[in-house]
Amino acid sequence: xxxxxxxxxxxxxxxxxxxxxxxxxxxxxxxxxxxxxxxxxxxxxxxxxxxxxxxxxxxxxxxxxxxxxxxxxxxxxxxxxxxxxxxxxx
Amino acid sequence: xxxxxxxxxxxxxxxxxxxxxxxxxxxxxxxxxxxxxxxxxxxxxxxxxxxxxxxxxxxxxxxxxxxxxxxxxxxxxxxxxxxxxxxxxxxxxxxxxxxxxxxxxxxxxxxxxxxxxxxxxxxxxxxxxxxxxxxxxxxxxxxxxxxxxxxxxxxxxxxxxxxxxxxxxxxxxxxxxxxxxxxxxxxxxxxxxxxxxxxxxxxxxxxxxxxxxxxxxxx
Numbered sequence: 001x002x003x004x005x006x007x008x009x010x011x012x013x014x015x016x017x018x019x020x021x022x023x024x025x026x027x028x029x030x031x032x033x034x035x036x037x038x039x040x041x042x043x044x045x046x047x048x049x050x051x052x053x054x055x056x057x058x059x060x061x062x063x064x065x066x067x068x069x070x071x072x073x074x075x076x077x078x079x080x081x082x083x084x085x086x087x088x089x090x
Numbered sequence: 091x092x093x094x095x096x097x098x099x100x101x102x103x104x105x106x107x108x109x110x111x112x113x114x115x116x117x118x119x120x121x122x123x124x125x126x127x128x129x130x131x132x133x134x135x136x137x138x139x140x141x142x143x144x145x146x147x148x149x150x151x152x153x154x155x156x157x158x159x160x161x162x163x164x165x166x167x168x169x170x171x172x173x174x175x176x177x178x179x180x181x182x183x184x185x186x187x188x189x190x191x192x193x194x195x196x197x198x199x200x201x202x203x204x205x206x207x208x209x210x211x212x213x214x215x216x217x218x219x220x221x222x223x224x225x226x227x228x229x230x231x232x233x234x235x236x237x238x239x240x241x242x243x244x245x246x247x248x249x250x251x252x253x254x255x256x257x258x259x260x261x262x263x264x265x266x267x268x269x270x271x272x273x274x275x276x277x278x279x280x281x282x283x284x285x286x287x288x289x290x291x292x293x294x295x296x297x298x299x300x301x302x303x304x305x306x307x308x309x
Binding site: 014020027028032034038043054066070075076081 | 091092093094095096097133134136137139140141143144147149151153154155156157158159160186188189190191192193195196197247248251252254255256257264268271272275276294297298301
């Protein structure tokens with residue numbers, strides 16, 4: 001019980017710190033490092049795939065990927081550790 | 091580790107593909123052999139595959155900095171299943187992320203595989219083995235391997251970016267600047283990856299030690 005309270009407290013502090021950080025959160029750190037160098041070199045991102053995924057479609061794929069990946073992780077976890085959940089509940 | 095499409099010149103992109111395909115091919119052969127000997131590894135490979143995919147896709151925000159980045163997951167897979175298997179799992183994750191999640195690219199897949207899948211797996215595996223041989227604890231060794239594997243991944247990515255985009259400047263100077271720009275965001279994530287890796291490795295070793303017989307957890 002005490003462990004879960006600690007986890008919730010850490011998670012709460014983390015979420016609050018993220019929410020009160022002023023940023024638009026655009027692009028990851030690789031883009032942040034590469035973009036200025038690419039602009040200086042006159043190179044632009046290109047598109048190879050015949051489709052472009054952005055906006056709400058990207059949100060759809062992230063949620064779907066998270067759900068499928070989470071299901072797979074949970075399925076294999078239960079296969080490997082069949083008693084772990086029920087032991088905690090008991 | 092998710093270098094976008096088009097930033098690496100075609101020749102360099104092709105050059106990164108050659109070793110990447112070699113490592114992935116060797117990894118696939120290794121997985122087939124190991125499953126023939128020990129089919130019970132299948133769920134562990136499935137679990138690690140799902141973990142690597144999810145961990146390397148989640149854009150993790152760093153409070154105070156306003157930036158996001160990704161942990162790798164490949165160090166943990168390499169510790170539990172070996173570096174070639176970690177390479178295969180990382181390469182599959184990067185392929186799916188390039189296809190459907192606007193992270194990385196098809197032309198830059200080879201470079202990204204070398205950074206996250208090969209670099210993250212092999213460096214973590216080496217650190218883990220050396221730490222265990224030096225008598226360090228299982229959790230500490232796994233955590234250290236997770237930390238180093240994460241930072242090595244971004245060190246290689248910085249080098250790839252510098253090599254592609256250095257212009258008139260020396261590659262090493264640009265590499266240093268690019269890597270330095272990664273560090274404020276990546277160091278907190280590497281610490282988080284270290285804690286997660288240590289937790290999972292210790293848990294699996296405690297709960298199902300027999301799964302790891304002959305594997306790398308007990309050198």
